[in-house]
Amino acid sequence: MLAQVRTYLGMMIQTRLSRAFQTEELILAILSQLEAFLSNRAQPVSLWKSLLCCMPSLSLLVPGSRLRMCSLQVCLRNCWDFGEENVFIVWDDSCLKDLQSWSEEHHLTIGVRLDSPLPDFHLYTDASDRGWGPTLEESQAQGLWRDLDQEESINFGELRAVEEALSCFSDQVNNNTVALFCDNVMAVSYLKKGGNKIASNKRRCTKGSSLVREPQSFSHPAILLKRWPATVDLFATRFNFRLPVYFSPLVGPMSCRMDAMLHSWDNMQVYAFPPFGLIQEVLSKLRNSINTQMTLICPFWPQRPWFPDFLDRLTEVPVFLPERKNLKQPHFHYFHRNLRMLKLAAWILSSKQPDIQDSLRQLLDNCLSV
Known part of the structure; x- marks a missing residue:
């Protein structure tokens, strides 16, 4: 043709x-x-x-x-x-x-x-009046502003946070496309228009359409939500929400609120597929919540430090999701590159520490031994 x-x-x-x-x-x-x-x-x-x-x-x-x-x-x-x-x-x-x-x-x-470039990495950045902190996949960094930087506006701080993040992770992002997720509209607009020398030909920063680091799209959430009903999707955007009511990290016309970590989860049934770097924080917030049940999508990674706390909140046998080769990133439309490492499962957690039955403990022991 x-x-x-x-x-x-x-x-x-x-x-x-x-x-x-x-x-x-x-x-x-x-x-x-x-x-x-x-x-x-x-x-x-x-x-x-x-x-x-x-x-x-x-x-x-x-x-x-x-x-x-x-x-x-x-x-x-x-x-x-x-x-x-x-x-x-x-x-x-x-x-x-x-x-x-x-x-x-x-x-x-x-x-x-004519279409949006497929990102090789997902970079999340944030800044405050005292410092900055980025997350790139499983890597994190942080730093404090100098006295002169603290006098600048928050818009300047957000742009500096992007610059510091790219500098910290330069070995990973050089010659790759990076999907940049930032909660400052001015900073994102400024970078998209190429108005600042933070960007370079080695680090192409584009605003991604999904702020939640969700490695794939599959048909199971609908089935899981029928089995374990939920009312709120804690980590979503208008491109990948699973429930009509959802929290979004950015301002959106359809989201009910911004940043699920800043709001109470008390007396709620929630669905969550958080960035993997936030799993520890999600578990900590669930532990401090009252009468909360969570359907959590996350990897089966027993070696991680948060896994013991994870098991303490488990109320039912987890549902392991199949390793389908056609699993794709929502909206970015590219295949996940390491499904065996991912080992995604749906976990039913509770803010109350349940008494796990012997059969459930035995099943989890068998899973850990695999």
Whole structure:
């Protein structure tokens, strides 16, 4: 089947590749301007304005282009008083690398995907007035702000938290796509638009559509919820909620509240598929709740330090979920890569410490010996 190419609103769309590219005419036009601009460090304001007006037209179809405009915009703003346009402005060394990047034709013709990139890692970040803390899969980090940083706004803190997180986990995320989950709308918007040098070509940060780290999508939740009814889904978004009433880590039009860890679970029947790094905190909160029953989806990992507390709250025999090779991440649509390590099961827990029957203990002993 031949690739179909369509031209629409000044861009070429290749449906078979599912990519959009800039038109050849516009690429040749900006390359011509860049050649003239690089011929001499001192250029008239009119050429500066012409170049900066042409660059945004390519911003949606050239990866990282917004970021590579910043040095030119800052240089012009610092050297021109927005008066006479016949003056010459000298671009400095900070602009040279960005200008050279714009001049590379293969960079202008690489295009962008029409669908969202599949993330290799899921990074959760948060910041407060005292410090920051990220979680990448099973890895965690934290740090305190310096005195000067504490004086900045929370928006600045959230952006710095992302920067510190990427620095901490640089060995894992370099040359990979990272789904960034942040509860600050301004920070996410800023990063999506490439407005800050926190992002780089080695760390592509995109706002994922699901904040909950849920490794797969399967048909069992509906069956489990019929067997063990629940009223609230504690860790969900509008893309993967299992119950009409759910808590979401981000503001959403359909969620009843934000952040399940900040609200009472007393006298509730809840369903939870939390990020694995939060399992210990979930168990601690359940232990301090009153008259709460939880259907928890989490791995069978006896070596983890939270597993003894886990068994103390168990009221029924767990249901182990099958290792289906077609299990997929909700919305991201890619196959899970290590199902044998996952060993997912549905566990029925209670805030009251139950008296586990001998048969249940024997079954759990058999599971532990496998």
